[in-house]
Amino acid sequence: MKNNIKNLRAKHDLTQDKLAELLNVSRQTIISLEKERYNPSIILAFELARIFNCRIEEIFIYQEE
Amino acid sequence: MKNNIKNLRAKHDLTQDKLAELLNVSRQTIISLEKERYNPSIILAFELARIFNCRIEEIFIYQEE
C-alpha cells in the first residue's frame, strides 16, 4: 500500500506534529505511515481524507499482491 | 462506523463463507464486520470495494465522533 501523505501534508503546510494533533494520533504514527511501515486503520484513512479534503483513493494507492 | 456489507453481500448473492473466501479472511471476520463489532483495516476496505465494485465510501459510512 503506497501513500502520498508526505506530499499532501506539505501542500497543506503542516508539520508531522501538527498533522498528528489534527488527527489525534501520535507523531510516531504519522512518521510510520509516511515511511509506509504500516497501513492505517480505515478510520485514520477517513480522517486523513477529511483533513486533506480528498478521497481515500487519492491518498492511498492500493496494489493487490 | 456504519457499513452495509450485509446488503451488498446479498445483492451479490454471496454467503458469508463465500465472501470470506474471496477476501482471504475468516468467516468470523465477515460476521464481526457485519455486526459492526470492529472496523476493517484499510486493506480489507479496498478489497471489499473491489469485490463490490464500488467506492469505499459506499460501503462504510464514517461518522466523526
Added chain:
DNA sequence: CCAGAAAGTAAAGTAAACTTAACTTTACGT
C-alpha cells in the same frame, strides 16, 4: 556556525483487527 524546529530511529507496551475452533440458533427445502 549554532540554536531550535522538524524529521527520524529504536524499543517496549497497549489496543484493536483478525484467526481458529467448537458449539448454538435460525431459515429453508423435502
Added chain:
DNA sequence: ACGTAAAGTTAAGTTTACTTTACTTTCTGG
C-alpha cells in the same frame, strides 16, 4: 418433522496498528 446450510456466539490466541518515551539526525534561519 428433519436435515442441512447459513448465520451467529463465545473465547482464547496471534498479528499489527498505534502509543509513549527517550534519544539522534537533518534542515533552516539568524
